[in-house]
Amino acid sequence: MSVIRKEDGAGGKYMVELLKKHVFPKIASRAGEIALEDMEDSSDFCDDFAFTTDSYVVSPPIFRGGSIGSLSVCGTSNDLAVMGAKPEFMSLALVIQDGFPLGDFRRIMDDIRDSVELVNLSIITGDTKVVESNVGIIVNTAGIGRRSEELERNLEVLRELRDYPYRWVRDKGLKEGDAIIVSGSIAEHAAVIMAERMGFEVEFKSDVYPVWLFVREALRRGGVTAMKDPTRGGIAAALNEMAEKSGVGIKIFEERIPLKDEVRGLCELLGLDPLTMANEGKVVFGVHPEMADEVLKALHKAGQKEAEIIGYATKEFAEVVLETAVGTTRVVPQPISDPIPRVC
Amino acid sequence: MFKITVRGVVQGVGFRPFVHRIASRMGLRGYVRNTGDGSVEIVVDRNPEEFLNILLKERPPLVVIEDFSVAKTNGEIPETFRIVESGGKSLLSLPPPDVAVCDKCLEEVLDSKNRRYLYPFTSCTDCGPRFTISKSLPFDRENTSLADFPLCPDCRKEYGDIKDRRYFAQTIACPRCGPQYRFVWKGGEGGIGDAANALDSGKIIAIKGIGGYHIACLTEDDVVLRLRKLLNRPQQPFAVMVRDLSSAERVAELSNEERAELLSPARPIVVVRKKLPFEAVAPELDTIGIMLPYTPLHHLLFQELKADYLVMTSANLPGEPMYIDESIMEKMELDGFLVHNLEIANRVDDSVVKYVGGRRLLIRRSRGFVPQPIKIDIGFNAIAVGAELYNSIALLKEGKAVVSQYIGNTANFRTYNEFFKRAVKFFARYMNLEKIDYIISDMHPLFNTTNFAEKLSKELSCRHIKVQHHFAHALSVMAEKGLERAVAITVDGVGYGMDGKVWGGEVLLIDLEKGRFERRGRLETFGLIGGDAATYRPLRIAVSLLKRHELLEHYCKYEDVERLIKALPLAVKTTSVGRFLDAVSAMLEVCLERTYEGEPAMKLEAAAEPHEVEVKPEIERRRETCVYNSPFDTEGRQGEIKVLMLRDFFTRCMERYLEGEGRGKIAYEAIAYVARGLGEIALDAARNCKILISGGVGYNRYFLREVERVCGEIVVPSLYPLGDNGISLGQIYALKALEG
Numbered sequence A: 001m002s003v004i005r006k007e008d009g010a011g012g013k014y015m016v017e018l019l020k021k022h023v024f025p026k027i028a029s030r031a032g033e034i035a036l037e038d039m040e041d042s043s044d045f046c047d048d049f050a051f052t053t054d055s056y057v058v059s060p061p062i063f064r065g066g067s068i069g070s071l072s073v074c075g076t077s078n079d080l081a082v083m084g085a086k087p088e089f090m091s092l093a094l095v096i097q098d099g100f101p102l103g104d105f106r107r108i109m110d111d112i113r114d115s116v117e118l119v120n121l122s123i124i125t126g127d128t129k130v131v132e133s134n135v136g137i138i139v140n141t142a143g144i145g146r147r148s149e150e151l152e153r154n155l156e157v158l159r160e161l162r163d164y165p166y167r168w169v170r171d172k173g174l175k176e177g178d179a180i181i182v183s184g185s186i187a188e189h190a191a192v193i194m195a196e197r198m199g200f201e202v203e204f205k206s207d208v209y210p211v212w213l214f215v216r217e218a219l220r221r222g223g224v225t226a227m228k229d230p231t232r233g234g235i236a237a238a239l240n241e242m243a244e245k246s247g248v249g250i251k252i253f254e255e256r257i258p259l260k261d262e263v264r265g266l267c268e269l270l271g272l273d274p275l276t277m278a279n280e281g282k283v284v285f286g287v288h289p290e291m292a293d294e295v296l297k298a299l300h301k302a303g304q305k306e307a308e309i310i311g312y313a314t315k316e317f318a319e320v321v322l323e324t325a326v327g328t329t330r331v332v333p334q335p336i337s338d339p340i341p342r343v344c
Numbered sequence B: 001m002f003k004i005t006v007r008g009v010v011q012g013v014g015f016r017p018f019v020h021r022i023a024s025r026m027g028l029r030g031y032v033r034n035t036g037d038g039s040v041e042i043v044v045d046r047n048p049e050e051f052l053n054i055l056l057k058e059r060p061p062l063v064v065i066e067d068f069s070v071a072k073t074n075g076e077i078p079e080t081f082r083i084v085e086s087g088g089k090s091l092l093s094l095p096p097p098d099v100a101v102c103d104k105c106l107e108e109v110l111d112s113k114n115r116r117y118l119y120p121f122t123s124c125t126d127c128g129p130r131f132t133i134s135k136s137l138p139f140d141r142e143n144t145s146l147a148d149f150p151l152c153p154d155c156r157k158e159y160g161d162i163k164d165r166r167y168f169a170q171t172i173a174c175p176r177c178g179p180q181y182r183f184v185w186k187g188g189e190g191g192i193g194d195a196a197n198a199l200d201s202g203k204i205i206a207i208k209g210i211g212g213y214h215i216a217c218l219t220e221d222d223v224v225l226r227l228r229k230l231l232n233r234p235q236q237p238f239a240v241m242v243r244d245l246s247s248a249e250r251v252a253e254l255s256n257e258e259r260a261e262l263l264s265p266a267r268p269i270v271v272v273r274k275k276l277p278f279e280a281v282a283p284e285l286d287t288i289g290i291m292l293p294y295t296p297l298h299h300l301l302f303q304e305l306k307a308d309y310l311v312m313t314s315a316n317l318p319g320e321p322m323y324i325d326e327s328i329m330e331k332m333e334l335d336g337f338l339v340h341n342l343e344i345a346n347r348v349d350d351s352v353v354k355y356v357g358g359r360r361l362l363i364r365r366s367r368g369f370v371p372q373p374i375k376i377d378i379g380f381n382a383i384a385v386g387a388e389l390y391n392s393i394a395l396l397k398e399g400k401a402v403v404s405q406y407i408g409n410t411a412n413f414r415t416y417n418e419f420f421k422r423a424v425k426f427f428a429r430y431m432n433l434e435k436i437d438y439i440i441s442d443m444h445p446l447f448n449t450t451n452f453a454e455k456l457s458k459e460l461s462c463r464h465i466k467v468q469h470h471f472a473h474a475l476s477v478m479a480e481k482g483l484e485r486a487v488a489i490t491v492d493g494v495g496y497g498m499d500g501k502v503w504g505g506e507v508l509l510i511d512l513e514k515g516r517f518e519r520r521g522r523l524e525t526f527g528l529i530g531g532d533a534a535t536y537r538p539l540r541i542a543v544s545l546l547k548r549h550e551l552l553e554h555y556c557k558y559e560d561v562e563r564l565i566k567a568l569p570l571a572v573k574t575t576s577v578g579r580f581l582d583a584v585s586a587m588l589e590v591c592l593e594r595t596y597e598g599e600p601a602m603k604l605e606a607a608a609e610p611h612e613v614e615v616k617p618e619i620e621r622r623r624e625t626c627v628y629n630s631p632f633d634t635e636g637r638q639g640e641i642k643v644l645m646l647r648d649f650f651t652r653c654m655e656r657y658l659e660g661e662g663r664g665k666i667a668y669e670a671i672a673y674v675a676r677g678l679g680e681i682a683l684d685a686a687r688n689c690k691i692l693i694s695g696g697v698g699y700n701r702y703f704l705r706e707v708e709r710v711c712g713e714i715v716v717p718s719l720y721p722l723g724d725n726g727i728s729l730g731q732i733y734a735l736k737a738l739e740g
């Protein structure tokens, strides 16, 4: 390989390989419990604060259900929330193409304002550049979250049930028997983007949403052992990362995975696997088996009506395995990039 | 004193007792024993020439002598001739494949005065289970699942008696000491007769055989339809076991070769031309897979049965491995279970053979063929993990490759976890593969087998090589035929290409000596709308092959055509012949939904009416990346390639069909078009080297015939499958590219 390819940045297997080969050997470090090469959603830099950064490129920048504006605020706060940190501060850097429509820009800024209010965080620093290259608009952010009382409560409940040696909710926290919960119906963000690009009219919209608003309810109930927000690579990537880092296998059941019929239909038409498609307002939880029903109830109460226990962690095998509606099983691999046919 | 070393299939075939008998007859002194390297060592005090002559002339049916050597030697000589314990742990001394019951044993089973009368586990040195019961090597009774059944005095006497035909037979058993069958159903327990009665009355039962469970029932329509519901197999053809050869002649048109194949010791399923409709058993097909009884049990069953034909299909859920133990009783809701208490050590499905244009093709290589090795002159130890569907694995050691039994669909987790992974472990231990140099897989990044190979190579810190799918297809045939140079027409469903695109209609030039690996021809690319979904609903492929979308109006009743057209830009690009034929099948309304592997193409073949056609394949020249350094090179260089154009032809076919022309003629023309087109490209690429065919489309008799109309006789494999079941052998042979 002599150049960087598209799939090297797709959030899947190839990106991990790129980072392990060319990035971590040069800059690997840590400030607190979490190191750069742990590849968590955020890192901690002292006992009380978590820190994250993200860049947003999406075409089209305005879509059904939101825009790159709401995406950047929600996305950044979500990376903090799934560590158990309450999102507090953000930076905002804009790279805008010369000639970008002002109307669109105002719409994006409105979305940023609305999302900031919803999450209740502050954007306290920023930067703006206008460039000639064909980028549309790129948003870069950093976010800082504070250790929350909900997190403390979660760890307290959890530690009464078993050892949990981490200070935050970590990807590697899963143990055999833990329930796997998805907070709502999947694949909607990526499906909307696809539909708009291809010119399909659809009823559903992007699920972009700040997950802290329900994550805190789940944590308050307690017993959450692992969390990820399944963005690029979808729940397939999130589950594979959790399984690998935790050293367990995960069994999930197709029938229990919340998925809107319309989304399913579009995916089937376009050859996309909903399990590998991005979400922007969902969380995959690992929960101690004794607390699973309680946490599920808390999520329902917090407005996540479609939240569902979709499976469990197991020691029987090391893969993520899906049982289909007809009872056969298949491996859900770590996604790579675009789907590739495999049926002979 | 002389030492004679004999190599070949010489274990578990009654070779040592046979040697003993000749030596005793000639009054020789000496001994015979299995050596560590898989050969048999014979020491005699005199007369080696005469001894060898008799040895070669009278050898038992299962013995294969590949080569032998004679040398002078010194040492102690026993007073008489003896069979000596096997020498050390054998390296590559494989047992022969499982063998159908021989005539002599069958005679005993049917003779009311014989002590093995009606005994279903009767076997001898010439017949019976081998690989299916073999747990480790050498093939001695204590290393098989028969170790659970100590010999009774009568059997021990036969085993030790040089004059008895069961002298030294490892699988010896009788009603007193051997395994037993029993029939279990809701009403209670019984014997083989009760099972036969249940079958005759229309019940569906499971039968434990030597390599796994079958599900059996009558071939009557209503029974078969119930079976289809039960197994969730709406259309897939079932194999039929027929009472005897004359019943087989009633079912189907048989050639001499097919007759011989049905009667061969391997007793495979043979796919033959139907004479009776058997519409429920093999819907909309002109062929049917039949086999003859191959265990004493099958014969005893037919003794009691009124019916002459039984559906006999592997007992499994679609894509899953066949059941081999009593867990089937909880998992499958059947009317009864004919079970026995001998453990099946290795799961082995029935093999499937098809004769095309008088030539023998293997569709599935399993029972009766495994673990026969093939000589491959490569000095590495290696494991090849195959592709994904129709998987097999192959192991290389001491210049011999052993291809495993049919493993099946490794995309299915149970097949992958409980069959594939175990097979790798089993064969590595079985063949005592201590040091492994290479693990070889397909290039497809999402195959479980590829990921498995990657992990295993890290664990063992050996190299992982990914061989391109179609090069592996071609190399598989070259391995069987011992070719160093060939042009290959590789035609199948899908395979991951060097360029990350989906290939499947390729003309490849391979020269192992010069290190040339070139893609010389391909189909025009077209789109799979919805990726794999297009494979299940092939009309989606037709959309992308059309020049005039208004023709699609006729097909609106099947698909939302407008949405499909809109989705076209995202369709996955492919050059697959299999998918092209699927599209033709859908376009001609022969098959619009695939419920089993190969269904649209098989039904297209059945619907096609062969006739003299005049098609002029449209071929264009392009410059693109098509020259590679090896079958695992992904970079490549630019070169010239010929592209067989499809869209004009396909559109014209659809116009003619919609104008009312018969589908049979068009179906045949479409097959002829791609066959001749690729044939022309191959002929042009093959300057003084052979042309071969590989890939599943090669099973299509019209495709093969039309290729040969252009190319003359081409090379077709007969010992290893054309389809993905043969890929693992090609992956092994790809190591040749490293040697040169």
Ligand SMILES: [Fe+3]
Residues within 6 Å of the ligand: A344, B469, B473, B492, B493, B494, B495, B695, B696, B723, B724
């Ligand atoms: Fe293939």
Ligand SMILES: [Mg+2]
Residues within 6 Å of the ligand: A040, A041, A082, A083, A169, A170, A171, A226, A227, A228
């Ligand atoms: Mg996390």
Ligand SMILES: [Zn+2]
Residues within 6 Å of the ligand: B101, B102, B103, B104, B105, B106, B122, B123, B124, B125, B126, B127, B128
């Ligand atoms: Zn026999």
Ligand SMILES: [Zn+2]
Residues within 6 Å of the ligand: B151, B152, B153, B154, B155, B156, B173, B174, B175, B176, B177, B178
């Ligand atoms: Zn006995």
